[in-house]
Amino acid sequence: MIFTPLNIILFGVVGLLGVGLYGLLITRNLIKVVMVLQILIKAVILALVLAGKLSGHLGLGQSTAATVIVADTIVAVVGLALAVQVRRRFGTLDVPRISTLRG
């Protein structure tokens, strides 16, 4: 049986990581960059729950996952706040057009 619940979760982790890493490479819009980081974090949350289940410490896995949700929300809020400021100063959210610091 390949479609056991555990395997489905594992596919979910790998799939979300793949989408996230691909997105991180090609995204040019700052808001989308923050969204892509969220997708990556969701993969990790699934992975933590799965790891808890695999090791027989489901409670530990779930509590860490819940903490990650909290911590990560703050990162998203700060990221979006910075994106708002970037839009105000630069008039654009396009990543190549706000890259002025080089060398």
Added chain:
Amino acid sequence: MELLNFTGLIIIPLVSSPVVYLAGRLGTREITLRGRSYLVRVAAFLALLAAWVPFAASVRTLFLDGTQEFNVSTIWLRVDGISLFMAGCVLLLGTLVILFSGSYMAGEVGEEKYYAMLLAMIGLMIGLVAAGDLFNLWVWFEAMAISSYLLVAFYREQSASLEAGMKYLVQSAAGSVLVLMGIAIVLAQAGTLDMAQITEAVSGSAVNRLALLGAGALFMIGFGVKVALVPLHTWLPDAHSQAPSGISAMLSGAVIEIGLIAMLRALATLTGFALSWGILLMGFGALNILYGNLLALRQTFVKRLLAYSSLSHVGYILLGLGIALSAGIELGAQGAFFHVFNHMLMKGLAFLAVGALMYGMFLQNGSHRALKIEHLAGAAQKYPLAALAFSLALLGLGGLPPLAGFMSKWQIFVAGFQTQNAWIIVLMIFMALNSVLSLGYYAPLVNLMYRREASPKVAAGKPLTWTIALPLIVMSLGVIVLGFFPGLMDWFTVAAGRQFMQMFGK
């Protein structure tokens, strides 16, 4: 819960952070603007001074031997030689930076937020070095990172600061995803997240060694973003050059080293790979030294030059740790920790001295410009103290003999030769040559300050205040005294080095 032990060291800055923020939000009906700004500065400084009391108490009771455990409700802290050493570094630099910021940040919009975030960052860094659980380590690390994003982007009306903050946030967040993935693998394999228990659990035969190696690689890359290992360093020059000067000193002198400690703690839980980590650390170290030096040679902005020189100094530290791990030479780890302290002192001094010059030449004239190298011309005529402090810091960083930087580099150098390994000796010679190469960008700055006519910017500069001068004097004295008496730090670095070897089971 007792405040007179290590927990007090974490709790005092963390609790005073919101208090300082609220003090800064008092209405203008109760207090004048000037008085409010003064209140915020004094409160922040007093809070950090108070934190020295639990530090002194915990140094005395522990006397840097073995591990002590404390708890704040269910969070366990494990305090050992490395924790105390790093806590001391962070506290010393933090106190001087807050004193320096008194005039430097006076009258900025959101001054209270600056002090609140800085205090929170200091408390979180001290918490991180004492974390006893892999997941707690990540939580401290992430919280510290969040406060540092906000501090880097503090001048939010400047587009370059925003860009630097955004870059820092995205790269650091991607790194922390990788760290969490590594934690998930360790949890699946070991069934626990307590660092001491992981070490026991993974030495059994039931674990998948390959998965653990993968977890270690994820830790190395994930924390490596914060440490600025060379291919992952691109946020560093932007963030260090765009942040307020006090924060540049904190980032360069403390935050990247704290990232390194987090990485070592996580790697130390996975036993049996010490040789691989040692070789990898040395490889990254050599890369960092060369890349940092070459890029620093072609900079036009002073703070950006110092940021690239941080890359190369992280390299020296990595080399020392790598020698200790791969060859089992404890002197290498001691030298590395000594260099952590000296780098904190010298790079902190360099950034603060640049900040002092920027304060006199630009901030006092109402401008937020970045300091270019040519602006330094003749600075010694108008700012003898800042120029002297900056020169001492630069020559120390370049490793000129009677200064602190030489002593720690020498210690690493000697440790490298003790290994009697041809490859490591080649690396040591490479390091010594690079140290000479680095004088190629440090020495012209000194020359420029002392041997040229004063530029119009310098001539139009305003005088410095005592709160800016005092940290410069203290740190300059430190650089000189440690150069003549390097043994003064032995009691601290030896304990940290021993703990490092124990951590990796050597």
